[in-house]
Amino acid sequence: MGEIKVKLIFILPFVLLVLAGCLNNNLDLSEEVTSIEVYEWDSEELVAIIDDKEFIDQLLKELDNARTSSTENMDIPMPDYNLMLKNNEKVLYEIGYYKEVMNFGIEGQYWEFDRLFGVKLELPID
Numbered sequence: 001m002g003e004i005k006v007k008l009i010f011i012l013p014f015v016l017l018v019l020a021g022c023l024n025n026n027l028d029l030s031e032e033v034t035s036i037e038v039y040e041w042d043s044e045e046l047v048a049i050i051d052d053k054e055f056i057d058q059l060l061k062e063l064d065n066a067r068t069s070s071t072e073n074m075d076i077p078m079p080d081y082n083l084m085l086k087n088n089e090k091v092l093y094e095i096g097y098y099k100e101v102m103n104f105g106i107e108g109q110y111w112e113f114d115r116l117f118g119v120k121l122e123l124p125i126d
Contacts, residue, residue, distance in 0.1 A: 026117065027064045031087040038125055039082045041096065047081065048125040055124055060085075063095075067118040069105035076104055079111050081123070097123060 036050040079096030096111040101120050110117040
């Protein structure tokens with residue numbers, strides 16, 4: 001019985017490290033996102049402000065847990081929109097958004113300068 005406990009003591013931390021490594025944590029947000037400002041990529045014109053908490057929570061969860069694909073050495077088109085994730089007036093994070101699903105090694109609509117997130121979630125804007 002003692003031998004089993006000793007094996008568990010050595011195996012359990014290893015298993016926990018492996019499991020922790022499987023969890024994605026793409027966004028490192030220290031504050032709550034209260035709104036998303038949507039700007040045209042080229043003109044920087046404000047298109048919409050999203051403050052739907054359910055949508056914001058769903059998007060953040062999907063982005064945080066998404067698989068990503070590097071676009072570092074690719075010549076890709078710029079996104080349609082620039083999204084500013086904000087806590088009140090403070091910008092916490094910026095990410096690009098394509099209206100159409102793109103395939104740059106993975107299918108998705110959200111792009112962050114050197115990687116595409118495998119998230120297909122349409123923005124609730126016209």
